[in-house]
Amino acid sequence: MIGEQLAHLVEGLRLQGELKLPSERELAAQLGISRGGVRKGLATLIENGQVVQRVGRNGGTYIRTVNVDSYIVSPPVAPFTVSRSLNEVVGVPTLLVDQGYTPSTRILRAEERDAQKRERDQLGLSPGQRVVTIRRLRSANEVPLSLEEMTLPASVFPDLLSRDLSSIYELMADGYGVSVVTAQERIGVGEATPSAAYLLKVAPGAPLFDIERIALDQNNRPIELSRDLFRADLTRLTVTSP
Amino acid sequence: MIGEQLAHLVEGLRLQGELKLPSERELAAQLGISRGGVRKGLATLIENGQVVQRVGRNGGTYIRTVNVDSYIVSPPVAPFTVSRSLNEVVGVPTLLVDQGYTPSTRILRAEERDAQKRERDQLGLSPGQRVVTIRRLRSANEVPLSLEEMTLPASVFPDLLSRDLSSIYELMADGYGVSVVTAQERIGVGEATPSAAYLLKVAPGAPLFDIERIALDQNNRPIELSRDLFRADLTRLTVTSP
DNA sequence: AAGTGGTCTAGACCACAGC
DNA sequence: CTGTGGTCTAGACCACTTC
Numbered sequence: 001m002i003g004e005q006l007a008h009l010v011e012g013l014r015l016q017g018e019l020k021l022p023s024e025r026e027l028a029a030q031l032g033i034s035r036g037g038v039r040k041g042l043a044t045l046i047e048n049g050q051v052v053q054r055v056g057r058n059g060g061t062y063i064r065t066v067n068v069d070s071y072i073v074s075p076p077v078a079p080f081t082v083s084r085s086l087n088e089v090v091g092v093p094t095l096l097v098d099q100g101y102t103p104s105t106r107i108l109r110a111e112e113r114d115a116q117k118r119e120r121d122q123l124g125l126s127p128g129q130r131v132v133t134i135r136r137l138r139s140a141n142e143v144p145l146s147l148e149e150m151t152l153p154a155s156v157f158p159d160l161l162s163r164d165l166s167s168i169y170e171l172m173a174d175g176y177g178v179s180v181v182t183a184q185e186r187i188g189v190g191e192a193t194p195s196a197a198y199l200l201k202v203a204p205g206a207p208l209f210d211i212e213r214i215a216l217d218q219n220n221r222p223i224e225l226s227r228d229l230f231r232a233d234l235t236r237l238t239v240t241s242p
Numbered sequence: 243m244i245g246e247q248l249a250h251l252v253e254g255l256r257l258q259g260e261l262k263l264p265s266e267r268e269l270a271a272q273l274g275i276s277r278g279g280v281r282k283g284l285a286t287l288i289e290n291g292q293v294v295q296r297v298g299r300n301g302g303t304y305i306r307t308v309n310v311d312s313y314i315v316s317p318p319v320a321p322f323t324v325s326r327s328l329n330e331v332v333g334v335p336t337l338l339v340d341q342g343y344t345p346s347t348r349i350l351r352a353e354e355r356d357a358q359k360r361e362r363d364q365l366g367l368s369p370g371q372r373v374v375t376i377r378r379l380r381s382a383n384e385v386p387l388s389l390e391e392m393t394l395p396a397s398v399f400p401d402l403l404s405r406d407l408s409s410i411y412e413l414m415a416d417g418y419g420v421s422v423v424t425a426q427e428r429i430g431v432g433e434a435t436p437s438a439a440y441l442l443k444v445a446p447g448a449p450l451f452d453i454e455r456i457a458l459d460q461n462n463r464p465i466e467l468s469r470d471l472f473r474a475d476l477t478r479l480t481v482t483s484p
Numbered sequence: 485a486a487g488t489g490g491t492c493t494a495g496a497c498c499a500c501a502g503c
Numbered sequence: 504c505t506g507t508g509g510t511c512t513a514g515a516c517c518a519c520t521t522c
Contacts, residue, residue, distance in 0.1 A: 023488065034512040039489085050436075055489040064436055082364045085326060086481045123512025183480045189431055189449045189474035192307060203289075207449035207474070232449070233432035239328045239481060240426050265507065276493040281508085298501025301507040491517075498510075 005031065006041040006196040010050060012027070021061040057130075067133055082140055084230075086239040088178050089215065091169035092138050092146065101140040105166040108147075108199075109135040112154055112161060122214060123153050123222050130154035134165055137199055144200045145234055149223040178223060189232065198233055207232040247273065248283040252292060256305055263293070263303040305457065324382055326472075330479040331422050331457065333411035334380050343382040347408040350389075350441075351377040354396055354403060364456060365395050365464050372396035376407055379441055386442045387476055393467040410466075425457040431474065442473055451472040470483060 006027075013021065020029065024042070030037040042061060045051040053061050064071065084095060091144065096103040115131040123131070133151045137144060150168060157176055164171065172178045190210040197204040207227045215224040248269075255263065265271065266284070270277040284303060287293040295303050326337060338345040357365065357373040365373070374396050380388045392410060394402065398420065405413055414420045430451040439446040450471045457466040 018447065025488090028512095034514095036513085037511055040510080054520085055487095055518075057485095058521055059488040059489055059519085061489085072321050080365065089483055111498060182484070185480065187429075187479040187481070188477075189451065191449075207433075236428075237429040239429070240424065240429065241328055242330055242423070267507090270493095278494085279492055284490080295508060296501090297499075297506095297508045299503055299504095299506055301500085303508085350496095486520100486522080488520080489518090490514100491515100493515080494513095496510100496512080498508105500507080501505100502507100503505080 002184060006038070006045060007050070010045060010063055019063055021063065023060060052100070060206045079234075080141070081234055082145060083238055086185065086237055089169075089183050091167055092148070093167045094138050094169070096138075097144075102142075104142065106137040106139070107134065107165050108137055109133075110161055110165055115153075119151055121227060122153075122225055125153055127157075132157065132160050134168070136165070140234075142220050143234070144231070146228055146230040147196060147199060148226060148228045152223065156223060172223075178217050180215045180223060181218050182220070183213050186212045190229070192229075195208045196229060200229070200230060202233070209235055209237070248280070248287060249292070252287060252305055254413050261305055263305070265302060291328070309435045315322050322383070322476065323384060324387060324476055324480050325478045325480055328427065331411075333409055334390070335409045336411070338380075338382050338387075339396075344384075347382065348379040348380045348381075349376065349407055350379055351375075352403055352407055361393055361467060364467055365393070367397075367478050369393055373426075376398065376410070378407070385476070386473070388470055388472040389438060389441060390468060390470045392464065393448050398465060404416055414465075422465060423459045424462070425455050429479070434471075438471060442471070444473060444475070450480070451477055 010021070013195045019035070022030065024035050024038050027038045031038070041049065043051070051061055051063055053059070078102070082096065082099060082101065091100075093103040093105070110132070111130050112130055115125045115127075115129050119125070119131055120127065120129065120229065125131070128154065130153075131151050132154050133149060135147070135149045138146045152168075154160070156178065157172070160171075165177060169180060172180065188210045189207050192200060192202055192208050194204045196208065197206060200206075202208075209232050211226075211228040211230065213224070213226040213228070214222055215226070217223040252263070264272065266277050266280050267425045269280045272282070277311060284293065284295070288295065293302070293303055293305055322343070324338065324343065331354070332340075335345040335347070352374070354374050356371055357367045357369075357371050361367070361373055362369065362371070367373070372395075373393050375393045376389060377389070377391045379386060380390065394410075396402070399414070399418055402413075405417060407413070411422060413420065431449050433447045434442060434444055434450050436446045438450065439448060442448075442450070444450075451474050453468075453470040453472065455468040455470070456464055457468070459465040
């Protein structure tokens with residue numbers, strides 16, 4: 001691979017305090033390869049941020065210097081951002097309306113099935129008991145915001161699948177007299193798989209908040225397991241502790 | 243750009259239920275361009291996950307089908323993960339020791355200077371008052387974990403710069419009788435700049451938790467502004483609400 | 485005007501996977 | 504053996520930036 005040769009060359013020049021590489025044409029001649037090969041090799045250096053290029057008369061390929069003074073992350077470019085407070089338990093539609101956005105929900109899938117072992121453990125169910133899982137895509141102002149998968153004990157919410165599933169929290173309260181008062185959440189960051197990327201209209205590999213939640217109702221009974229993927233470019237989490 | 247032509251072509255084929263594109267050589271002939279141009283165009287489609295290629299006798303360029311059933315994010319590959327609870331205010335060294343890791347801290351920079359407008363507003367200072375800013379790189383078991391920039395009112399912490407700055411929270415309590423009891427945090431995700439990537443030993447563009455914090459002491463006085471960048475692959479945030 | 489990177493062409497050889 | 508993508512070559516023209 002030509003890329004590795006070039007990487008070594010750049011490392012050597014950096015140690016000598018050199019800032020600029022020869023032009024692509026010169027490099028090709030010196031290394032005895034074609035300009036196309038040089039460009040392919042430089043492409044990986046550019047992708048890794050080791051080198052930048054500038055066109056024009058005094059352009060060229062420049063070695064990036066590490067600047068400890070400016071390590072701040074790049075400001076995201078987003079049409080808007082949604083804030084989600086971790087200090088209170090509210091549903092996404094409520095959240096969005098409160099911030100002036102128009103929420104919409106697309107149900108991707110809803111089904112009832114036997115609870116799996118892990119679900120039984122976390123929801124306190126016995127073997128053979130049923131759960132309802134709902135997979136939804138939520139949007140704010142028609143911009144895709146999050147993918148959510150929610151698992152609920154079927155016994156607590158009979159006939160759930162025939163209801164309007166766009167706002168479960170409202171449905172819990174109004175239809176079943178259950179309110180979520182406490183939630184434990186675990187927040188990580190994951191890369192969007194191609195399918196998630198397609199649904200959320202981001203590039204594959206784009207960062208997503210990956211949030212797992214166990215919610216308890218007013219009787220401290222586990223009532224909901226969730227796995228939410230929020231577009232990281234559109235979402236800010238806020239928390240006041242303790 | 244050739245890429246756009248190809249994107250339209252792929253969209254058309256997808257609607258017709260076609261799964262496979264012509265070979266690169268055929269495409270070049272049909273579109274009246276060179277194979278190099280075709281490859282360059284396909285490169286962006288591959289990057290966007292719209293298409294995959296396979297080599298060999300029955301290889302070719304295949305259109306990806308979206309599978310709604312498997313949108314879960316890819317599991318991260320990490321040597322270990324550190325959990326940080328958002329329900330309590332503890333310093334990073336304490337946090338790491340509690341989880342069985344060996345913490346280390348490298349001071350990148352520490353200085354005293356005039357407070358800027360935004361800092362004065364947030365810390366409740368008057369023009370001309372001084373602040374101390376400290377920039378640190380924290381590691382767990384010698385693996386870089388986070389970059390932190392902390393800004394403190396100099397008047398509250400006289401002579402701070404001559405102390406051991408590896409654990410500010412301990413220093414606040416033991417040296418100045420100040421304890422942080424409340425903090426407001428705003429959590430986003432950003433991409434590592436090349437400099438941040440170099441220090442944290444991740445690839446440029448890798449996702450980082452970007453956490454801004456305002457901390458209040460026992461008298462509800464703002465005492466600390468912070469901007470922390472945590473490696474997202476190593477960090478999990480947990481919270482129990484309310 | 486001169487030199488840079490950005491792009492495209494036409495052709496070649498290679499490694500690989502199936503027939 | 505055949506057809507695929509993966510890579511490289513040699514050459515050309517373009518847009519852009521600076522002298």
